[in-house]
Amino acid sequence: MKNYILRRILQVVPVLIGISILIFAVMKMIPGDVISGILGVEATPELRAQLAAKYGLDRPYLVQYLDWIGGVLHGDFGESIRTSAPILPEILSRFKVTAELTILAAFISWIIAIPLGVLAAVKRNTLADRFVRVFALLGVSVPNFALSILLILVLSLAFSYFPPLGYVGFLEDPLRNLQIMILPAAILGVTISGSVMRMTRSSVLEVLRQDFIKTVRAKGASERVAIFRHALRNALIPIITLIGMQIGSLLGGAVIVEQIFSLPGLGQMTLTGINQRDYPVVQGCVLFIAFIYVLVNLLTDLLYAYIDPRISYD
Amino acid sequence: MEHLLELRNLSIDLPRGKRQSPVKLVEGVDLTVRKKQNFGVVGESGCGKSITCSAIMGLLSYPLTVGAGSSIRFLKENGEELEITSLSPAELRKLRGKDISMIFQEPMTALDPMYTIEEQINETLRFHTSLSKPEMHEAALAMLKKVKIPRPEQILKDYPHHLSGGMLQRVMIAIALINNPRLLIADEPTTALDVTIQAQILDLMNELRESYDTSVIMITHDLGVIAETCEEVAVFYAGQVVEQASVEEIFRAAAHPYTAGLLKSVTSLGGEEKMLYTIQGAVPTAGNFGQGCRFADRCEYCESRCRESAPALTEISPGHLCRCWLHAPGKEAAQ
Known part of the structure; x- marks a missing residue:
């Protein structure tokens, strides 16, 4: 097990190197650059060259890349060209917001999706099942920005409720923090619960057909034991795979929802960085997001072995 | 009970x-x-x-x-x-x-x-x-x-x-x-x-x-x-009991043509080599049984009344039940 974890963590290295090269290249290739962003398109070539030299952008790409990646290896993600603020502390503080949002959204989606998915599988082809399937379809197909705007409209017009603006950390003021977070988290939770619900339904349905469920019933088990202790546990692997991917991508920042609710999360930081062509910011964010994604995948794989005794990493 | x-x-x-x-x-x-x-x-x-x-x-x-x-x-x-x-x-x-x-x-x-x-x-x-x-x-x-x-x-x-x-x-x-x-x-x-x-x-x-x-x-x-x-x-x-008896009785004197067919299609080591017996045809699917005996289409002894009405499970000797017109009561008397 220890060997496996070590091996998997080492595998992260080539992945991150690949991603760092890719994102560096993409940032150089997209039209527009940070210099014209700061000086405007009318600036004289002399002024441009001066500024480029200041940020080291006049050096060959290879040198720029090696300089950047060398810093990253020492834990130095560089500074933002726009604000001169060091990037890593900024990423970490914004990641706290995104992580909280993700955890809340994931909990909300599980609370909705797993019980309803199981219910739909057990009561297949009944009214309850149809209701769940329609709900899941809506969750999968309604984009979260539409849901966000709709919810804000309904809450403000019908209930005169406005989600408080201005982010406050959980440790500073937990109640106000939750007030700010609950709406975006619920929207993300509902959006991702659609696919979890579908996966739960089909996976549980599949397991319920298997012989050992009949054995369990033949032993005198209650439906509750047969469904939750046996069917759901056997159905968990594909559900966890899906949840792992969802958490991975949510931790990378829910760009649109963060933007709508003006949450200072990682997605918002990345988006602003891209808009301003702030190379080191975008590169740092993407690298960090990739690292988190790979880490979540590793945790998912370790969870498999914990749930299913047939899977072992020795 | x-x-x-x-x-x-x-x-x-x-x-x-x-x-x-x-x-x-x-x-x-x-x-x-x-x-x-x-x-x-x-x-x-x-x-x-x-x-x-x-x-x-x-x-x-x-x-x-x-x-x-x-x-x-x-x-x-x-x-x-x-x-x-x-x-x-x-x-x-x-x-x-x-x-x-x-x-x-x-x-x-x-x-x-x-x-x-x-x-x-x-x-x-x-x-x-x-x-x-x-x-x-x-x-x-x-x-x-x-x-x-x-x-x-x-x-x-x-x-x-x-x-x-x-x-x-x-x-x-x-x-x-x-x-x-x-x-x-x-x-x-x-x-x-x-x-x-x-x-x-x-x-x-x-x-x-x-x-x-x-x-x-x-x-x-x-x-x-x-x-x-x-x-x-x-x-x-085909969803019915066609014969029921003690094991000795079934192996000694199977009465229903289907049971007899099953026994004939058992392979045995030893004895001369011959083609294995098979029962012709296939089982009718549920819902398409018709009004006669469900085995009629595959039966060597099928006669007209087998197709007209279904035989009942009747006791042909003590403890031996069979669902077949061949063994229906009154059969011997009629002959």
Whole structure:
């Protein structure tokens, strides 16, 4: 097990190197650059060259890349060209917001999706099942920005409720923090619960057909034991795979929802960085997001072995 | 009620929506299993033998249901008579795994891959007894020894994927017998095992039933298994019992052409080489049985009345029932 974890963590290295090269290249290739962003398109070539030299952008790409990646290896993600603020502390503080949002959204989606998915599988082809399937379809197909705007409209017009603006950390003021977070988290939770619900339904349905469920019933088990202790546990692997991917991508920042609710999360930081062509910011964010994604995948794989005794990493 | 189990007029329906009447997969089955009897049920795939036994456990899988007018009566140890078709789910649960238990065809898939053997044996104990954990461990260990599993201490800690099919079937038997049931339903317990293991499992079952007061219903399509383990046998064809008699009687004087055909198609070592006998044609599908005898199209002795009306199950000699016009009462008198 220890060997496996070590091996998997080492595998992260080539992945991150690949991603760092890719994102560096993409940032150089997209039209527009940070210099014209700061000086405007009318600036004289002399002024441009001066500024480029200041940020080291006049050096060959290879040198720029090696300089950047060398810093990253020492834990130095560089500074933002726009604000001169060091990037890593900024990423970490914004990641706290995104992580909280993700955890809340994931909990909300599980609370909705797993019980309803199981219910739909057990009561297949009944009214309850149809209701769940329609709900899941809506969750999968309604984009979260539409849901966000709709919810804000309904809450403000019908209930005169406005989600408080201005982010406050959980440790500073937990109640106000939750007030700010609950709406975006619920929207993300509902959006991702659609696919979890579908996966739960089909996976549980599949397991319920298997012989050992009949054995369990033949032993005198209650439906509750047969469904939750046996069917759901056997159905968990594909559900966890899906949840792992969802958490991975949510931790990378829910760009649109963060933007709508003006949450200072990682997605918002990345988006602003891209808009301003702030190379080191975008590169740092993407690298960090990739690292988190790979880490979540590793945790998912370790969870498999914990749930299913047939899977072992020795 | 002096017998352990009585099925009367059992039918099993496959619903076809609201507008059409359901298809009767099993129809008019009367069976009586006596205490400590080994009762064989034989028939080809799809003849309804397995679902009949699932119905006895109240375990018909969706969307099958027991038809109206069916009766399944079971005599409990304390002399109480139960009508299984009208029990509540909670009452059925008390019966399953305690008074009636079941083993299945595929031992490899019959146990939950997520739990150890011990956890799965303990579950059966926990549902029906109030033993403490150490007591359950002792009981499980003793039971594994009875089904002759080597290294039982180790096996208890193993997961199903660690064991072979034969071992798993022994574990299944252990689970089925641990609460000392009155009736064990064995649904083709040896079909998925290879021949040497089959013989071991049958020997084990024969041995165990000596020490337990359990009646066994042995479902199989293998007449050899019937000959080796059973006293009484019912032959199923297309959802009906076509013949029922003691095993000696069936092998000595099979009366129904279908049973006779089955016996003729058994291979034997020794003797001269010849083409194996086969019964011509195929089983009609449920819902297309027509009004005559369901075996008529495949029967060598088919005559006109076989197609016009269905024969009833009648006693042709003491204890020997047959559903065939050849043996209908008054047949000899008419000739």
